[in-house]
Amino acid sequence: MKITIQDIAHAAQVAKSTVSKVINDSPRISEETKQRVRAVMKEMNYTPSSLATTLAKQSSFNLGLLIDMSKETEYMNPFFYNIMVGIKSVTGPLKYELTLSSIHDGGPETHFLKRLVLSRRIDGLIANNAIMTDDIAHKLNELRFPFVVMGEYPSAPSTWVDYDNREGGCMLTEHLLTQGYRKIAFIGGERGERLFEKRFQGYAHTLRQAGLQPNEAHNVSGPSDESQGCRSVSALLELDCASRPDALLCMNNYVAFGALKTAREAGIPVPGQLGIATFDDYPFSPHTSPPLTSLHIDTLQLGATAGDMLMERIRTPDSSHRSLLLSPELIVRESTNRSGSPGRTG
């Protein structure tokens, strides 16, 4: 037998509307009544039904986090927990719950738009850019439904946050140049991948600023995994002294790990003869020998920012869209530390 607002009203000798006002701490209720009603609520161990509240208030106080669980994006897996904690850290205190949803849940029949948005199960949505489409964005805008995209999404009006991958490319390249490296190769990733394009842009830009330019011979694109790192280094070692790189910029930890391993096997001293820097600080960077200079992304911060932006859109759904690029952090470690040594390679 569960107790309702009605029961409290009876027990406290007031109308149920009065109880409701007490629950919501309305200023038009006397302190005395509040005390009494609260006492009764506590006494009877009463908790309002969110099912009813939700219907009456026409708001679920629930947010959606939408991802595509069918593809295991290398990206989401390790970072998901942090992103989620980041989101909750700002939405939790505001009493919002967070519902996880995969686009393809419940069969292709039930699009998430129906399942979550139109059915009013959620008040707002955070979605990865990997699953966002212009259609969806337009539809959401049309419905004036609050949403935030995680990851750049410039192709349709939307509010999004991302880390600045281009700037990241600049930072790493800049660092390598400062350390005296001059022939820097970018390894891992392929033309057409959003992440690669941005990062490579930053790299190329910074090189040109320094009066250098990407060496065509260094062009070894491919998947961003360990074996690609190995292959890249093997290939680059074949080059003649003049064009052989003295530093590597890696797409991620796996590529860097493979590169480091192959370099070691080839007897090339790192960082002495070959500097290695990489995007991401997880999972290997702090652990390798030598530890890798890397570009750290605060995924907790990313989630928190997405949460902030979503709350703002919920408050003011008609405000204009905005987007934000967060700055990554360069973590300098031994793999690029050539300070002191003039470091001529060849």
Added chain:
Amino acid sequence: MKITIQDIAHAAQVAKSTVSKVINDSPRISEETKQRVRAVMKEMNYTPSSLATTLAKQSSFNLGLLIDMSKETEYMNPFFYNIMVGIKSVTGPLKYELTLSSIHDGGPETHFLKRLVLSRRIDGLIANNAIMTDDIAHKLNELRFPFVVMGEYPSAPSTWVDYDNREGGCMLTEHLLTQGYRKIAFIGGERGERLFEKRFQGYAHTLRQAGLQPNEAHNVSGPSDESQGCRSVSALLELDCASRPDALLCMNNYVAFGALKTAREAGIPVPGQLGIATFDDYPFSPHTSPPLTSLHIDTLQLGATAGDMLMERIRTPDSSHRSLLLSPELIVRESTNRSGSPGRTG
């Protein structure tokens, strides 16, 4: 202007109760009427409000996944995504949503029991054993609220799943013995840690079965991180030939990584002079040189099983509690491969 069941009723010239029956595909409605009503619904782009359905049905069709976000358990972080996908893979098709919750959300004032359970926001709960207490378990049982614990939880009546850590300890030890290793040290972890106790039990048991026993001199407990792996190996290398171990069983990948690194620096060949096996296959095991023999835990399967068990409890809340130990998988790699060589160490 959002359209309700009433609007559909009008447009289709039927009572709203009829529309409701069509929505729920009641058999007492003529095929003809169904067609017509469905057409209208599609036409008007109608989606039932889950807020209303939920109140009428007295069920939220929502499950809770409860964790403690304030402590970053090494455990949850990398595995969270898989666990979650596992849960969704079984609950999603059954039309349940999954709500993530931290125990401490919304201030200490609002206990999750109130926030989620008593308020009826969720129909069932999956919780990590790290946050479960006997109090909570009793309370949930008292409320006849369906819940499943992830990780062993024998101290109070509950339904739980876990991987069999004791068996894991047996499997790894057994494997090392089979490879001809005889002086096996267990490194990483500390007395009192649930995980350590179980794993160590399996290890010790298998040794004794083989007529051996844990060498007291091998006792180097401590945190389960890389530096502990390094320290342990350094310490063990100090021992005289007789008691120096010929194989290591590591609490996790970080310990193993540290051990491997130190062994290499000391010029000890792995697996020739020292075999190394470890719990967990993430994040290093497949990538090290040599790759590590490890005990893999299918976290997706863990989530899926928890989901299954929860659905069962929701269907039959009064069935008796049960618990399940899943078997881990041994992945043999080079770090323990001494086949062919008699492998005497000293």
Added chain:
DNA sequence: TTGTAAGCGTTATCAT
């Protein structure tokens, strides 16, 4: 300051 009554959008129970 408190009470009355009409929603909120469904489902469920009866009649018909």
Added chain:
DNA sequence: ATGATAACGCTTACAA
């Protein structure tokens, strides 16, 4: 096979 009507448990004008 369909329709009225009462729940479901809370909020919110509007009255008193």
